[in-house]
Amino acid sequence: MELMQGTLDMLILKILASGKRHGYDISKRILLLSNSSLKVGHGSMYPALHRLEKKGFVNSMMGETARGRSAKFYELTKHGREQVEQEKQQWRDFVAVIDVILEEG
Amino acid sequence: MELMQGTLDMLILKILASGKRHGYDISKRILLLSNSSLKVGHGSMYPALHRLEKKGFVNSMMGETARGRSAKFYELTKHGREQVEQEKQQWRDFVAVIDVILEEG
DNA sequence: ATTCCATGTATCAAGCTTCGATATATGGAA
DNA sequence: TTCCATATATCGAAGCTTGATACATGGAAT
Numbered sequence A, B: 001m002e003l004m005q006g007t008l009d010m011l012i013l014k015i016l017a018s019g020k021r022h023g024y025d026i027s028k029r030i031l032l033l034s035n036s037s038l039k040v041g042h043g044s045m046y047p048a049l050h051r052l053e054k055k056g057f058v059n060s061m062m063g064e065t066a067r068g069r070s071a072k073f074y075e076l077t078k079h080g081r082e083q084v085e086q087e088k089q090q091w092r093d094f095v096a097v098i099d100v101i102l103e104e105g
Numbered sequence C: 001a002t003t004c005c006a007t008g009t010a011t012c013a014a015g016c017t018t019c020g021a022t023a024t025a026t027g028g029a030a
Numbered sequence D: 001t002t003c004c005a006t007a008t009a010t011c012g013a014a015g016c017t018t019g020a021t022a023c024a025t026g027g028a029a030t
Helices: A007-016 A023-033 A042-054 A078-104 B007-016 B023-033 B042-054 B078-104
Strands: A058-064 A070-076 B058-064 B070-076
Touching: A007 A023, A007 A042, A007 A070, A007 A078, A007 B078, A023 A042, A023 A070, A023 B078, A042 A058, A042 A070, A070 A078, A078 B007, A078 B023, A078 B078, B007 B023, B007 B042, B007 B070, B007 B078, B023 B042, B023 B070, B042 B058, B042 B070, B070 B078
Parallel strands: none
Antiparallel strands: A058 A070, B058 B070
């Protein structure tokens, strides 16, 4: 399944809302939660993470993974926490609008 | 509200499912059905229409509008009618997957 | 008369995102 | 020692949206 432009950032923010994670971990979580239908390559994940950091929605810090590897962890900033809610609502609104057209088109 | 990449084609096909229309008309219909929240500029509409025609989902023919203007009308091909159903189902699947992440993220 | 606006179609450059390839590095298992 | 999973990063290609620009017609208002 293809991911839609703009959707990835929202998913990452939402996943980070439950705690800090590193990029590789976020990719695997999306794969898990989507029942393997959403495969996010690193070529999409890392640019997205850098984008979000640049926008001030996440902070990053080096740390150690559960498997003892060194990795870059990301966590939501206050601004990021607000953004999650906002994007969720926008997504719901968008889906509602598309639904109208899909039913009454 | 921003339209998501790939969504426009589906909306156009769905709107054409109820009968032939011209580009300007489709734009206005999307604006109407979305309660003015989805503004599709001609810079998006015409390339989309040409894209769909190239893919064989629509046919075009010149005709006269209700206001007596000359315009290019588009109608679904058989291939296009199948495509509408397929894209609708893909959209529902996609929304369902996103919902899982938005709820269990 | 003339200006403005809605109706119509079309293309272009800019900007952004996604995707796949590529590079690099570590460490455990076979 | 070879392979795979873990982990980050960047690049070019490809695709879509946006806003600008161009062009043409005709009715309405000043």
